Amino acid sequence: MQLYNSLSHKKEEFIPRFEGKVSMYTCGPTVYHYAHIGNLRSYIMEDILEKYLRFTGLDVKRVMNITDVGHLTSDGDTGDDKMLKGAKREKKTVMEIAKFYTDAFFADCAKLNIKTPDVVAPATGCIDDFISVISSLIEKGYAYEAGGNIYFDTSKLDKYYVFSDFKEEDLAVGVREGVEEDGNKRNKADFVLWFTKSKFDDQELKWESPWGIGYPGWHIECSCISMKNLGEYLDLHCGGIDNAFPHHTNEIAQSEAYLGHEWCNYWFHVHHLNTNSGKMSKSSGEFLTVSLLEEKGYNPLVYRFFCLNSHYRKSLVFSWENLDNAVISYNKLIDKIAPLTADKSGEVDTSEYRRFIDEFDDALGNDLNTSLAITAVHDVLKSKTNAATKLALIAEFDKVLGLDLIAAAEKTLAEAEASKPEIPAEVLDLVEQRKAARKEKNFALADEIRDKIAALGYEVKETRQGTEINKL
Ligand code: AMP
Ligand code: ZN
16 A cells, blocks of 8 residues: 655555564544544544555554543643543532543544454553553663653754655744743653642542652553554554644653654644635634534534545535535445445446455555545446446445445335335236337337326336336
8 A cells, every 4th residue: 555654745556564464553532621623633544544554454553542541621731621521510520521521522423433452551550551661761861850850852863854745943842832931841842741730639530650649641651552452563553643742752852762763654634624714623623523413414424524525634614515415425325336236136246346346446455545545435336347347346346445335225126125115016916018019019008007007197118227106
């Protein structure tokens, strides 16, 4: 597969370190609120990537953290503690909030056909691992204690800003948030690995550590959870584009300093879902959830379909009008598949099957071009191949696309059947007589019977899908 790698800024052939196996890590949600559909755009595209890699025969192990401690609103070391903010808002404990929104996140994922990763690890379950990696970073001279906190010393690295799109002056944490800078830091870009002194006196979750009672910074969790579950080499790391800095930059800094070698080869970043007023976020602007889409009568899979129609490396503008257009296209697609599901007999044409599998593979193999993969579905439907081949292809594609295409088509067909008026036995009998006449090529008799059927108020038509009887 050709995959754009944010580290090299180009499309590269994706080659896992160990043949046939992929270690894949995804930054999970911060569980202080519902995920918004922007967050879920990232998880949908990552899900497609995972499923496509599996489709090509690779054995993927995917790990995701759950951030339930340490994430401040700036993504750096300034701003409010997100979990504490959620707990105060709802007058609950941090762990109650974490449990509630973790469950809500996976319920939303299920509605969007996003597969649960093989390993899901909450940060609060791995504190000993963080302490051990931080201790080693101190020993190796990459981290220092100042004012009670432990900081990573970015000046010890040859290159800190690895995703070199980003300019240091644009990203200086503190300046960006308009918050006082932390005077303990030796360098502006240094970041906290462990807090014992923080402005959050009411911090609920604290642990013993060699540096005093405290809690971890946000970034350390992903390095540790990845290394613990996927070993010292990672093939593929995913997240939304806003994670590239500072989060992923810091993950690379601390992981490579700890390991003493390069850590992750490919970085996959999904661009943002925006509204007309800018990036969709929990702190500003419109905050739309899967439940809200459902309340408004939208099938969550239509949102997945909407996301698949554009490329993950372009920002995507959400509007109700755009979603309504996706509803129309999705329904049209299902309507085209529905008649195919009426008769599942017939044999798959293997050469046609291979031809379309290749078309689909080429689309996704070219930096996950999901809209071209949807075009492949349309091409199958337009083709002259038989229904069995079309259905087999659509079922195979849908293992990656996750749009429930066959199930939705079957439902549409069943609903259409159920809404058909009951046809009187006399008419059905005449229809059978007409079929027999046509078989014997007695078209004069067939026409006569058709007129009799019309006189009873029904119209009979031969279509490619069989005989259709409608009320006049
Ligand atoms: P969070 O729960 O804030 O840690 O974010 C979860 C994931 O959603 C991260 O990978 C973010 O980069 C991603 N994300 C945040 N906002 C958006 C957005 N508007 N569009 C797409 N992805 C986003
Ligand atoms: Zn992360």
